[in-house]
Amino acid sequence: MPTPTLSVDRIARVKGRSLPMELLTPELSLERECLDPDMSSPGLALAGFVDRFPTGRMQVLGQTEMTFLEGLDPEVARDRLRILFSQDFPAAFVTKGQEVPEALLEEARARGIPVFVTPLSTKDFYRRMKPFLEVELAPNTSVHGSLADVYGVGLLFMGKSGIGKSECVLDLVERGHRLVADDLVMVSQRGNDVLIGTGHRLQKHHMEIRGVGIIDVPALFGVRAIRQQKRIEVVVQLDEWSEDGSYTRTGLDADTMEILGVELPRVTIPLNPGKNITVISEVVAMNHLLKYSGVDSAAAFDRKLKGAMLPVGEYLEEDYE
Amino acid sequence: MNETPVQERRVRIANRMGMHARPAAAFVKLAGRFKSEIVLARDGLEVNGKSIMGVLMLAAEQGAELTIRGEGPDSEEALEALGDLVEDGFGEAGEEP
Numbered sequence: 001m002p003t004p005t006l007s008v009d010r011i012a013r014v015k016g017r018s019l020p021m022e023l024l025t026p027e028l029s030l031e032r033e034c035l036d037p038d039m040s041s042p043g044l045a046l047a048g049f050v051d052r053f054p055t056g057r058m059q060v061l062g063q064t065e066m067t068f069l070e071g072l073d074p075e076v077a078r079d080r081l082r083i084l085f086s087q088d089f090p091a092a093f094v095t096k097g098q099e100v101p102e103a104l105l106e107e108a109r110a111r112g113i114p115v116f117v118t119p120l121s122t123k124d125f126y127r128r129m130k131p132f133l134e135v136e137l138a139p140n141t142s143v144h145g146s147l148a149d150v151y152g153v154g155l156l157f158m159g160k161s162g163i164g165k166s167e168c169v170l171d172l173v174e175r176g177h178r179l180v181a182d183d184l185v186m187v188s189q190r191g192n193d194v195l196i197g198t199g200h201r202l203q204k205h206h207m208e209i210r211g212v213g214i215i216d217v218p219a220l221f222g223v224r225a226i227r228q229q230k231r232i233e234v235v236v237q238l239d240e241w242s243e244d245g246s247y248t249r250t251g252l253d254a255d256t257m258e259i260l261g262v263e264l265p266r267v268t269i270p271l272n273p274g275k276n277i278t279v280i281s282e283v284v285a286m287n288h289l290l291k292y293s294g295v296d297s298a299a300a301f302d303r304k305l306k307g308a309m310l311p312v313g314e315y316l317e318e319d320y321e
Numbered sequence: 322m323n324e325t326p327v328q329e330r331r332v333r334i335a336n337r338m339g340m341h342a343r344p345a346a347a348f349v350k351l352a353g354r355f356k357s358e359i360v361l362a363r364d365g366l367e368v369n370g371k372s373i374m375g376v377l378m379l380a381a382e383q384g385a386e387l388t389i390r391g392e393g394p395d396s397e398e399a400l401e402a403l404g405d406l407v408e409d410g411f412g413e414a415g416e417e418p
Contacts, residue, residue, distance in 0.1 A: 144372065
């Protein structure tokens with residue numbers, strides 16, 4: 001997958017709806033790309049130091065920066081602004097609705113860098129812009145599979161086309177669980193090890209059931225049957241049954257699968273006719289919840305068994321108690 | 322067994338209506354006849370060529386350029402048949418409205 005990019009145009013269009021901002025340079029193109037989910041304030045650049053200037057990162061001019069500029073000799077201020085705007089960054093934001101000097105706009109225009117002003121304080125601007133940048137620039141990919149919320153656990157069903165992923169999810173929906181996306185799941189990474197799955201924007205919770213065709217799940221089952229996004233927590237791999245398949249019999253050894261560098265627990269379920277994968281899926285979800293609450297059924301059972309095999313009988317034989 | 326040739330073919334959507342439900346169904350049906358894994362890609366979005374919902378999500382309009390990738394024993398035949406299907410406009414009209 002290509003590395004995600006975010007144009008200034010998209011920031012203005014999407015974030016401009018909820019976050020007050022005014023474009024001061026409407027004649028400039030907004031096609032510049034923001035490459036960094038961080039933002040910074042160009043204090044040092046205004047002091048003339050640009051050796052380690054972060055490329056592709058939005059620059060926020062708060063009261064500190066603007067007061068500093070005002071205090072400079074106009075010639076020097078002009079020079080510093082020229083230095084700042086010769087750096088490569090997507091856009092500049094002036095906060096707190098401060099007056100923007102013409103010199104700043106002229107230097108910005110000369111380099112084609114758009115300038116916005118927002119009435120928000122620098123702190124509020126950072127707080128409200130940052131999550132958007134992080135989501136938009138998060139590493140992402142798409143996987144062929146179906147994602148459902150089962151008892152609050154995000155199960156990602158994977159397996160060959162036609163193996164029955166959609167049918168399994170449909171069965172789960174019928175039992176009161178929720179569909180996130182069928183067939184194609186868009187995955188985006190949040191923080192270090194959280195993967196959020198969602199459907200493609202065109203899909204709108206439709207799914208294909210072989211022999212029936214394309215169905216609209218919320219129209220058939222209501223809003224409670226769907227969810228917009230869900231953390232992916234367990235991969236359920238559906239495999240055709242094979243005699244030599246090495247399926248786990250104890251559940252003691254954890255299998256994993258990697259998506260975007262994040263390791264997810266994986267359960268492989270062999271399919272044969274008449275097998276109820278819906279109930280098995282519910283058990284997979286509940287077992288996951290149980291593990292997170294500190295109970296590992298397989299390990300606990302094994303411990304009890306080992307205890308039973310220890311030679312306590314001998315100790316009790318002549319009753320030393 | 323360990324030799325799985327990967328084939329790629331770039332095609333352009335020819336029919337006026339683009340890859341809507343019927344053409345997509347024709348594509349996945351044909352793809353399903355081959356043993357090879359079929360991936361269809363457009364602008365970085367990759368979908369399984371044997372699943373109709375995936376193929377529809379590409380929203381490939383007339384003129385859109387797609388990459389068909391086949392991996393498996395019969396990938397060469399698969400790409401030939403699938404590429405021709407797309408370029409023939411799925412048997413639909415191709416001229417401008």
